[in-house]
Amino acid sequence: MNQLFTIFLIIVSLQTFSQNACRIRVEVFNSLNNAVLSGAQVYVATQGVSYISNNYGIVDCEISCSGDSLFVSYLGFNDTVLILNKNFKPDISVALKPNEFDIQKVTITKQKIDDNLTNSIGEITMQRAQLRSLPSFMGEPDVLRTLAASGGVRQIEGMQGIFVRGGSQDQNLIVYDGATIYNPSHLLGFFSVFNSDIIQSATLFSSGAPAMYGGRLSSVLAIQSQPAILDSIETKISVGVLSSRCMINAPISNKSALRASFRKTYLNLFVMPLVEKSLQLREEVSTEFGFTDATFRFDYKPNTQHIFYVSGYAGGDIFRLDNSQISLQNKANWGNIGVAVQWKYLSPKNWVHTTTASFSKYNFDFAAQQSLYSLHISTGVSKYALQYIAKKRLDSHTFMYGLSSDFQTFNSGTVDVSINNQAFIASPALLSQCAEQSMFIEHNWQIIPKLSSVISFRVVPYFLLGPSSYVQYNEVGEIADTLKFYTNQIIYSNVGIEPRIQLQYKLSTESTVKLSCMRTTQHTHMVSMLSAALPADIWMPAGIYNPRMYGWISSVGVYKNWNNNMFETSLSLYYKTMNNIIEFKDGFITLYANSYNQKITRGKGYACGAEFALSKQIGEFTGAISYNFSRTLRKFKELNSGYLYPASYDKPHDVSVQIQYELSKSLKFSGLWVYSSGKVYSEPVSKYFIGKNVVSEYGALNSSRMSAYHRLDIGAEYVIIQNNKFELATQLSVYNVYNRNNVYYIYYEMQGNVEEFSLQFVKNYVGLFPILPSVSVQLNF
Template identity: 30%
Template sequence: MYRKIVIIAIIELLILLGSTTLLLAQSKYTVSGTVKQKSSGETLIGASVVVVEKPGVGVIANTYGFYSLSLPQGSYTLLVSYVGYKQELIPVELNSNVMINIDLSDEVLLEEVVISSKRNDENLTTATMGTEVLDIQTAAKIPVVFGEKDLVKTIQLLPGVKSNGEGSNGFSVRGGATDQNLILLDEAPVYNASHMLGIFSTFNSDAIKDATIIKGNSPAQFGGRLSSVLDVKMREGNNNSYRVSGGIGLISSRLTVEGPIQKEKSSFIISGRRTYADLFARLSSDFKGIQLYFYDLNAKGNLQINSKNKLFFSGYFGKDVLAVSNFLGSKWGNSTGTLRWNSLVSSKLFSNTSFIYSDYDFNVSFKSDGNEVNYNSNIRDLNLKQDFSLYPNSKNTLHFGFNVIHHTITPTKAEGTDIVRDKKGRKALENAVYVSNSYEASDRINLDYGVRFSFYNILGGDTYHIYRDNRSVETITLDDGEVGKTYYNWEPRLSMNFIVNRTASLKMGYARNTQNLHLMSNSTGGSPTDQWIGNSYNIKPEVADQVSLGFSKNFKDNAYELNAETYYKSMKNQIDFKDGTDINTVPDIESELLFGKGRAYGLEILWKKKEGKLTGWIGYTLSKTERKINGINDGQWYNAKQDRTHDVSIVAVYELKPQWTLSGTFIYTTGNAVTFPTGKYVLNGMTMYQYGGRNADRMPATHRLDLSVTYERPARRKYQSSWSFGLYNVYGRQNPYSISFEENKKNPQKIDAVQSSLFRWVPSVTYNFNFRE
């Protein structure tokens, strides 16, 4: 097996060499540059650059808006396009390597609702599978609870992505667990992507450019999680003029300031957000002494050093605070920082170097009887990432690089009055080297193939126990600086696209992903008390192999798009823990762990309407996901809690008049797989419940309709504003949040199932404004 992959890697290198020699023989030149939005200078990720004279020859701008094309000497015309923008024809006289930066104007089409920022028929022509890009304009029009536009909530409306539950920002992709999603904010991993227990995401939409979700078939440059990559990119800020924008809502407000540092060259953006529901609530005596809010701050700046080098800094800082009188206090939050250096090494070689810092901290303290107990957990990363994009010729685009992450993970630790507890932070290195190539094999076949080699080193500084049958059989103490066990994994990735005709294509893909960090959670829904743990002598990397097959067809000149994909995923080294384990107080959680495997399969259909007054999509998922863990359910397969057979989402945005937009979403999902009691008995005078198979029951189905209407006031020179009115759960469905069982008050022999629901009819009003210099 390993030998095979090594051979693939060698072949890849050969292609690289082959194309270089080809280049020497034919005296080709390169045109390269950056595609940007004219009005703001924001780079346009995924803009397409096509050579008019050579049908089928073209390139997609990378995540930094950079493109590069190598062509034989001659005169060409480049057609540069990006949905929602006016396309440009750029004449090029190619006698030497040239650099052309292209600005696309968005002014003509800005009012049009953009559902996908991708090229109109990109779903047909690229080999990428299981990938959806959402831009913030789309998210802005979609109704959400409390009126706070939210990328993560919008992504949950796509097939294959399932919300963990109402009000939750946790999600499951293709049957994976919540911790199996790699969530990146400007390349920095975000360990807890929600505020207020999941009602809000950590992503302030004013500061976000777009988000890409890759459902398991990610290119080799991504790795570290089994199920998906959610790649969120922050805006860079307007490099032409200063702007202030913001929004005032019922429970939160936002403010963003952006502008040029060097005009048309570099810019900054600072965006902040805070909820204030608790400030109002405190006026009522019922909520005296309760503190509950979150705030977050996004900042980004870029500096153009010269035409070939650019520096970016982006930072995020967020905190949730909850305190009840003087007896409970808790705080948790993420901070991330990314320093990036984009460099054009040559017209064919683009380099990005990132230094990334990421930190998640949770702290809760209880006071009783004059004593205090503090629980604290923390994960801190220092991360170096080097990516190269090489454009050897118009047929190949190579990506290669490496990534080294130094983790310090401190599991939940109790501290406080009289508590002597010595839990140390565990250190580890998570490393990866990758190479991949996008190869246009013919007019009809596109290939993306690559391999990621990941290895994880346990670093010294702590004591590790090896458990067999939950008993410690060996103890390993690693000194500081000592390297302990190392895990190696090869992760081959392949996806292929076959263009059947001008409107249809077939795709297939295979990917292996591995995961070295694992989330321990006592609750089914996810909570800030959940804690991360790295590989150890007991915990092996999780491994998932996914094969998928897809079909895409466009109708009416790409106005409609149909995408269907099926997948089968098998997962190894899945982790759960024994019943009765309190993960926060157990001396060593590793003694309580159970291991097993998982499988997930399904069919996803997405039908999009991308043009006209009415735009939107219908998504449908049919799926199954199961686990088989030694020590749970007698070692038999059982439904994972996130297993839901049917999942439907309908999203519609209708432009009533140029100033009025009406939008709605409808969702229907099968209930989660849960365990209800089957019987009862009496023990020591208390009624007890007897349970059968794990997750053999279903919560009732969830369905809901949300509506919103947006009125954009006609722009008054420098001032633009809009009002959004929303109603969440229009028909007031009491969707199941949890079910508990209790004895009927009148007839104790009867057991009642009591369902509790969260939100019914939540109205919202938001005022958004934008002021430009």
Template identity: 30%
Template sequence: MRIISTFSYLLLVCACLSFSGAYSIEGHSYQQQKRYTISGYVRDSTSGEVLAGATISTRDPSHQVTSNTYGFYSFSLPEGSYTLYYSYVGYHTTSHTITLTADQQIDVQLPIQSIGLEEVVVTETQPSATPDAMGSHQLSMQMVRQIPALGGASDIIKSLQLLPAVTTIGEGSTGFFVRGGGSDQNLILLDDAPLYNASHLLGFLSVFNEDAIKNITLYKGYFPIRYGGRLSSVLDLRMKEGNTKIFRAAGGASLLGGARLVAEGPLLKGKGSFMVAGRRTFAEPLLWLATTDSTNRVQFKGTRLYFYDLNGKMNYTFNERNSLFLSAYIGRDVNKLSILDYAINWGNVTGSLRWNHIFNPRLFSHFSLIYSNYDYNLNTPSAGNLFDWRSRIKDWNAKADFSYIKNESLSFTFGLNTISHTLRPGYNQVSSTYDIPSRNALETAIYGGLEGKINEKLSIELGLRYSLFQNIGKTTIYSFNQGTVTDSVHYSKGKIFHTSQGFEPRFQFSYRINQQSSLKASYMRSTQYLQMLSNSSLSFTAFDIWYPSGPHLNPLRSNQYSIGYFRELPNYAMRFSVEAYYKTVANQTDFRDNAQLVFNPYIEGELLFGKGQSYGIEFLLQKSTGRFTGMLSYTFSRAKKQIKGINNGNPYPALYDQPNKIAFTGHYELSSRLSVSASWIYTTGNPVNLPTESFQYEGQTIPVYGSRNASRLPDYHRLDLSATLKGKDKPASKFSHYFVFSIYNAYARKNPMTIYIGEDLSATRDRNNPKTVANRIYLFSIVPTISYTIVLK
């Protein structure tokens, strides 16, 4: 009955909106007037790159649309004469006067505003009292480059960590947690391809090369209906398409990010373009220089410490209705320490083939074939007790998305996708004794929704998503009793042996109070079928296991409620927002006490199940124009779990529960060549599970633990500074260049990453009378760096 009621309500609203949109707009009757459709693409006049989120309007609030991810827009108007205005932050507004007597395609190229001290500096999405979705943020690459970074390497995910309700777990990490959800509850997409590990250098740097990325959008309150499979957030990154007019190249180097190079240019007389970007670190020479004698050099012989990645993208426009895009990413980390006889490497490979087709001026389609592969390997190459532990997850994904724009007051989105998952959670190349059985699954979703304007002030968005998850053999499924294996069943290849499914309704409305302020509220139900089994809050460990839902692991299901107030402060060129949320999670998982996680083929038996909840309130103040730009945010939030068999069944803090967070980032243009930036962050210390007392037994110290995660690390805070110096602009020169000087952790705060209970390791310890203490382990003190970039004009 609930499903029927949901569909009935959706159809009723669609019918009402269709009637209203067809015959009246803002109370004006157009029943007898013919209507025609204006459509086209909005692009950058310099590079030819499409501009997603550009605004097209007649300066009438009821006649306004925005371009989609591919820069395409469409809306219909009654017959007559109009002046259309095309605008985008950082670009000059362009106007076109037309007489509308038939459908028209108008492609527009917007010129970039010249960079001046009083002109716009893009840091966030364009000003609007009604942002696209609850809890959504669009970051520009200019903002990312302005934020001081560890080792002088700009990092997208570290920039996201300055946003409200986006937290990290410690020093140098690219792992992030959103609104009380685990790191595996974030869907990270690079040109629609999922990335299951976005970390380089064991989590100190993300895999996203600043030279290759064009658009960054984070959804954490309300997901557009085309997204599914995760509970907390969607991070959607789009690579550059390449310059369609001229060839350009740039290169640079930094201490942490290594050497990088990017090139882009047109294909076939401007019918298409390409972009290729790569980078690689070179840590081995630093280790070689750090050794002081030949003995040390022998010990480090064979050591490999580096990462590399390569981004590539091509596009070709066959005609005004058909475009093809091909993009790929390859990245790998290699860490081999000969002195410790230890080696670990991991990497991602993704590919996306996409076809955009315009059926007619109102119907836009997007077809995709997507491949993603993530694997890691941990081994001891020459140890007596040799092991070679591996894990892999591989996806093939086919998608079809459609957008139908009935008129400027009503549009529909619908589509379907199916993903084939192949998982090897953990296996040993040397011996299969501890192998975790492979898993295969098929995940399918069909979805549809609408966006409509009820009147000049009220807009709504409705969506319904149905997902189906089927477990498929070949595999072995074990039965458990209190964690002990009692039976097993083997399923042959291709056999469907378990099915999970669910409906995921979504709703969002926006009410414009006046031109400067608005209210928004949303509800979203989400289902997640893949989980990462880990008892660590670190952004990367060698034994994280991605595991699918099945007979013993139910899918995660969440309900999230959000409400927000947004206000423009035009006199101060600022925007203020406050959002509150409440989220519940069913089938929340955690490990039983003293669980064995490593080399355990029966890891499902170590799981316990319950529920979780998170709630919070977020404040954000932004300034995006003028010589000074930046943002200031404060978040109060809580994240708790309640699982039978843990903490006596009482609620306890999740590992990523951080009640208070304050973040500030600012950028100031001192002159046309010199600018300075600063960022400061403060968070409550992460929960940790520490013993409350200990006793001696047969000469050993035995710890006694109290409530789960009852202790906390010291509060975390850090100040980063940077200065950018541009070279003198010489019109006759074919090159431009700039230096970035940065100081990470400027006041040398020793932020502990974890606490180790054991023998006192401090410099003041009594070596003759060793004591068991809590040792704080931290990674960095103050880190000054310099980076250099050169650009071919």
């Protein structure tokens, strides 16, 4: 490769440079299966500038009108030099041949594109290959678990979603091909809803998010599915003892293709008996827990100027807990639906126009029955969205502008209670709807070779619409009046203003300083309906009693690479404010949906932290170490006597160590060790009798902390057969290798005699998942 690049430089030095620039479009793809190569590098000789291909393998760049030379490269593929004369065509296709040598050996000698120094501050981008770098859980590579091993991102065992830099789960905008995903987790956070077989890339912005994204307070996670391959059939099947999945890619014509995947778990055979034992459930108690999901993507590419796709996701979880001794039956179902249609137009004037229409939906249903008593609770939210983006690069400037329109409908709780089939409590669905528009503009400017900036601005008009009625209460909590609003009547409105700025300064070729400051707004709230781990969450729009949330995110970081980019280090500091966040005064909602407004309290949140990371990305032995110190605090006038208290997911110390070792082309090992501070909780400071009833008195809110959480996962992958026709591999993974009993919840057992007023309370600790080995076999052809 070094010899090829030297010859290339000699050719470049002999070329005649022109003052005029022309635009060309280069499409880079795999010569074996015609799959597009996202992230390929195209180096233009006369400019001395490298361009990176997008998710469709396309690069739109400027070259000299009198002729030029292009150096095209991609990791694991043979490099190609294109020499263009003055009669070149405006559209060029480049087929790269996979390298016959070991990819790791190529990586050692190949100068890689350094994302660590060039990415936006707070940006983490992962490609398909990186998703398999960590031990799989139950035989399944997982995007959220991989992200959680990075700085500033954490998962909490038994809780849905991710927590980014002190933000709650609902403060993360998660989009899959442009469609919003409200709950990104299966199985209480142990799986993500994103099937790794169909993911092309995943990008997380914990600060410095592009102007096209908004509507959430903390972060953006953009998942892009892999485009369907137009000219070959591809099939992947994975069968394990705990779950199975399959994926198929099938061309429909020479311009269209379909890619689809399916997953299903069968945890009741092996996992749930272990969990029931871990949770100390009695023999008369039976459980069921699992999920199923499916994805598809249809791509149509009539030419290099127009690209269309339709992408969809549907998935759901089921949880059942029965107790035959007391005739109790509990069942919960929840799931997401997301569909997106996108049209990308690459105009002759070098503008890239992207139009996306999407539909998203999330529902939760819970039903319980015991003898003659029955309870049913349901919540949900749906969203229709339309977005248009225009983007153009001109010399050292990149311009982007666009607008979007969202319409959301909320079911903030339907509760039905009956006794002997007679309605006892019948709370009708609390429905509401809102419209949110946004207009945005962004300017990316390379001011001087060492200094660049990104300045953007968003304007977000918001309207809460009728029909609805609002109950007003006086100072003592009595109903004072009821306000009624008709269909499409504006109940509440405001305009969110979101300025954003980023600066990057290169101290040297291997070090960069980055800083960012941005204002964010969020017009949706989420609060917990039940005091349980199930995702019984209420989504509700901003309104009269719960106005929109807003905040500021400021961050600064120093990024330094060593030994020709073999090692990457970074140190980042951040500070975040959150205003108008809401909680229920009693911790969770009662059964009466019409009492929401009276039960909600409004307050502020603060988060700050320092993140350190060290990683080795090149060679047979790779890995990363990250340490985060952070605090996440809340302040509500009506909670904790108005004093600051730790949020339920406040974890000051968080450590992650991940390693990967490629012993040979056929055998790979991986390991992950995580450590974090224990969860906070409110502990009784005393117990006393009122009559013969035991009453607990609690101290400050969330003033106690459980023991620290730590866990070791290991994995191995062995490729049994690999040739041009098919690949057969097996994966072995062990979750929680040393069987750490990480505390999931605490309960107090009363011992003694109430009649004699002689009692002793014993604290009991219950873990969730013990050691869980899994094995799977994967066939690709």
